Amino acid sequence: MKKTLLFLFLLFNLKMTFSQQLFPTVQKNNDKDNNQAIYHIELNEAVIVAPQMFANDTDRYHYNQLKYYIKTVMPYVNASSQLFSEINTATANMSKKMRKKYIKSKEKEIKANFEDKLTSLNITQGRLLVKLINRQLNTNCFDIIKDLKNPFTATYYQAWAKLNGINLNEHYQPEDNPDIERAMRSLGY
Numbered sequence: 001m002k003k004t005l006l007f008l009f010l011l012f013n014l015k016m017t018f019s020q021q022l023f024p025t026v027q028k029n030n031d032k033d034n035n036q037a038i039y040h041i042e043l044n045e046a047v048i049v050a051p052q053m054f055a056n057d058t059d060r061y062h063y064n065q066l067k068y069y070i071k072t073v074m075p076y077v078n079a080s081s082q083l084f085s086e087i088n089t090a091t092a093n094m095s096k097k098m099r100k101k102y103i104k105s106k107e108k109e110i111k112a113n114f115e116d117k118l119t120s121l122n123i124t125q126g127r128l129l130v131k132l133i134n135r136q137l138n139t140n141c142f143d144i145i146k147d148l149k150n151p152f153t154a155t156y157y158q159a160w161a162k163l164n165g166i167n168l169n170e171h172y173q174p175e176d177n178p179d180i181e182r183a184m185r186s187l188g189y
Helices: 002-010 057-090 096-119 123-137 141-148 151-163 178-187
Strands: 025-031 036-042
Touching: 057 096, 057 123, 057 178, 123 141, 123 178, 141 151
Parallel strands: none
Antiparallel strands: 025 036
């Protein structure tokens, strides 16, 4: 399991960028007809979610644990989607040999920086990581590995993942994962 998670993460870089601003911005437009200044304030998006009702404390515990796990793996998911798009744009015009070399260099860089963090994830977090990567990239992890490495490697990691109850070839369906969707909305993702 740890090797599977490590390999999945090695495909992705952890450089994070935030496109949102921390503070509201004020813009001033002049109305030429009335000679007045019009101010526009752009605020950050606020997500308001109704309080969740649970049948018992066990359900509440599992939901809160899911939210905690999502908070734990979302930096990896965001970084992996960013790296995947970066690799696709960088290797679009490369030859096969140069593409392979570029992907290997990225893999070594990620392994050196984040191997310890990935191996500390538990199986549930690994399963959630795969689902959220599938959700964000709109493709399954098996296809990503197959595109970046080769079909044999993808099949090998699929076999390892299956031993731990993870299906890399599964497409993410929001209607099949209502708890994940609800937790993601409540966390603002």
